[in-house]
Amino acid sequence: MGTRLDGEVVLLDLASARLFHLDAWSLRVWEACDGRDAAALAAALGADVDLVSETLLSLADAGVIRPAGSGWVMMTVAWV
Amino acid sequence: MLLRGPRELVAPAASILECVQLTEMLPDHEVVVGRGLRARGMVGGTELWSSVLSRRAAVSGLVGQIVAAATVLLRRHLFVHAGVVGVEGRGWVLTGGSGAGKTSTVGVMVRDGALYLSDEIGLLDPETGTVAPFALPMGLKPWTVTAMGDLPPGRELFTEGETRFYLPDRRAPSPLPVAGLVLIDPARPAATLAPAAPAETLMALAETPTTMRYRDRLEEAFPGFVRLVKSVRGYTLGAPGPAPETRIGLFELLRRAGSESGR
Numbered sequence: 001m002g003t004r005l006d007g008e009v010v011l012l013d014l015a016s017a018r019l020f021h022l023d024a025w026s027l028r029v030w031e032a033c034d035g036r037d038a039a040a041l042a043a044a045l046g047a048d049v050d051l052v053s054e055t056l057l058s059l060a061d062a063g064v065i066r067p068a069g070s071g072w073v074m075m076t077v078a079w080v
Numbered sequence: 081m082l083l084r085g086p087r088e089l090v091a092p093a094a095s096i097l098e099c100v101q102l103t104e105m106l107p108d109h110e111v112v113v114g115r116g117l118r119a120r121g122m123v124g125g126t127e128l129w130s131s132v133l134s135r136r137a138a139v140s141g142l143v144g145q146i147v148a149a150a151t152v153l154l155r156r157h158l159f160v161h162a163g164v165v166g167v168e169g170r171g172w173v174l175t176g177g178s179g180a181g182k183t184s185t186v187g188v189m190v191r192d193g194a195l196y197l198s199d200e201i202g203l204l205d206p207e208t209g210t211v212a213p214f215a216l217p218m219g220l221k222p223w224t225v226t227a228m229g230d231l232p233p234g235r236e237l238f239t240e241g242e243t244r245f246y247l248p249d250r251r252a253p254s255p256l257p258v259a260g261l262v263l264i265d266p267a268r269p270a271a272t273l274a275p276a277a278p279a280e281t282l283m284a285l286a287e288t289p290t291t292m293r294y295r296d297r298l299e300e301a302f303p304g305f306v307r308l309v310k311s312v313r314g315y316t317l318g319a320p321g322p323a324p325e326t327r328i329g330l331f332e333l334l335r336r337a338g339s340e341s342g343r
Contacts, residue, residue, distance in 0.1 A: 001299070003306045005278035012302045017295060019286040021279055080303040 002077040011077065013063050020062045029055045033065050033072040040071070081146070085113025089133075092238040093142045096217055096245055099237075103212045103255060104203075106153045111146060121149050128152070139240045140219065147201065147216065152294060154203070157212065158304050161289040162202035164211055166195030167334045171211040171256035173202045174317070175288045176264030181319025183218055184227035185264060185330065187248075188320050191232035192331035195252040206304035209311055210255035217245040226322050259338045261285070261314045268318035270326035273333045281314030282306065313341050 002011040009022040009030075022030055029052060032041050038056055042049035056072055059065045065072045081097070083090050090113070109128070113119045117133040119142055128149055133141040151159040163174040163186035172194075176182050183199045190196045196215060203212040217237050225231070225244075234248040263276060263284040276284070282305060286292060291301040315337065320326045 001302055003282075003310075005282065005306075005309065008277070008279040010279050010282050010306075012298070014299060017292075017298055019283060019292075021283050023279075080306050 001080055003080050011062075011064055016063070018062075020064060022059075022064075026055055026059065030059055030064060030074060033059075033074050035068050035071040035073055037071040082108070082110045083146075084111070085119070089113055089117075089138050089142060092139050092240075092245075093146070095237055096139070096143050097146060099215050099217055099247055101213070101215070102150075102203075104154060104156050106150060109146070109149060109153065111142075113142065119145060121145065123153065136241055137243070139238065140243055143216070151201065151291070154291070156207075157203040157205055158291040158301055160202040160204060160285060160291075161200065163199045164197035164202045164214075165189045165334075166197060166252045166256050167193075167259065167331065167338055169256060170259035170338055171197060171252070172260050172262055172334050172338075173204070173211055173258060174262045174264055175202075175284060176319070177266075177288075180264040180266055181227065181321075182264055183220065183224045185317070185319050187218060187220075187224070187228040187232060189331050189334070190248045190250055191228070191230060193250075194331055194334075195250055195256075196232070196248040197252045197256070204258065204304070204308060205255065206307050208255070209258055209308065211258050212255040213252045215247070215251050217247040220244040220246050227320050229324060258308065258312050259341065260312055260334070261309065262317045262334075263315070264319045265316045266319065268316055270318045270321045270323075271330055271333065272318045273337060274316050276314035276316050278309050278314060282309045284314075285309070313337075 009027050011020045038053040039049055042052040064075050107123050110122045119133055120130045121128045131145050163182040165172050174182050186199045198214040199218045200216050201214040203214050232248045236244055236246050238245045261281050291297050
């Protein structure tokens with residue numbers, strides 16, 4: 001489950017009962033995850049690849065993205 | 081609720097709990113305190129909780145367990161561990177970690193003109209956007225009283241060790257529309273109020289004991305709190321401290337914030 005609040009997103013993982021806050025930057029990266037890898041995402045976002053990789057690791061740790069081939073995709077969210 | 085046990089324990093606990101007039105009907109809760117201060121709470125014959133009460137704080141412990149059980153049994157309301165005051169007909173929900181200053185902030189505001197709803201539990205109705213009174217007597221510790229300065233008008237019901245159970249006279253008789261959600265932040269200068277972003281407010285609520293801690297209600301509680309956060313403003317507040325000048329103006333701060341938000 002998730003909700004959009006003034007340009008930021010808060011996600012709830014029901015399985016772990018944990019909430020995650022995506023600030024503006026994390027949200028940009030998260031929303032860009034459509035199967036592309038870190039390098040492709042960095043190019044698309046005009047950002048440093050190390051920063052993008054670090055953000056992807058945080059998002060994966062939070063369980064809000066999953067690997068898909070060599071890239072990453074967003075987990076499905078029920079918006080409230 | 082049925083409460084049985086040693087009279088010296090049951091009588092003060094009952095007098096404290098009688099101050100709470102819930103607007104939501106809860107299932108019958110039977111509480112028995114037996115030998116060795118072992119207390120059990122049952123609903124429909126099934127044990128909901130059990131605990132061995134500390135001798136030094138048996139009444140406080142018993143009241144705490146019964147209140148915690150009530151938050152589990154709620155179905156319509158969402159609970160948040162918070163102080164709640166009424167200012168000009170609207171309710172302010174004051175959250176914060178243990179020792180952040182919720183009780184002292186509530187006490188100062190009630191002394192200065194706010195209505196008392198609770199210093200412990202906020203009962204939120206996400207359908208109506210209101211907060212209901214849960215007027216348990218304030219549990220005043222010596223450092224709370226120091227931070228508050230003068231107490232609001234009221235009466236002391238019971239004292240156990242260092243804790244005074246004190247019931248303010250000026251209490252809200254019914255639910256109030258929620259005006260704001262306030263996070264008491266020890267890092268903020270005392271008696272200062274600043275806006276908080278909705279996401280920050282929701283994350284702060286998640287770190288506080290709320291209905292979101294109960295797995296069986298999480299799926300409905302999250303949208304309920306989201307609805308609340310989207311409809312009212314969030315703030316961070318510096319709690320009052322021992323210095324008298326830190327207690328000045330808290331009531332006026334919220335009154336002005338309420339006027340500016342138009343809710």
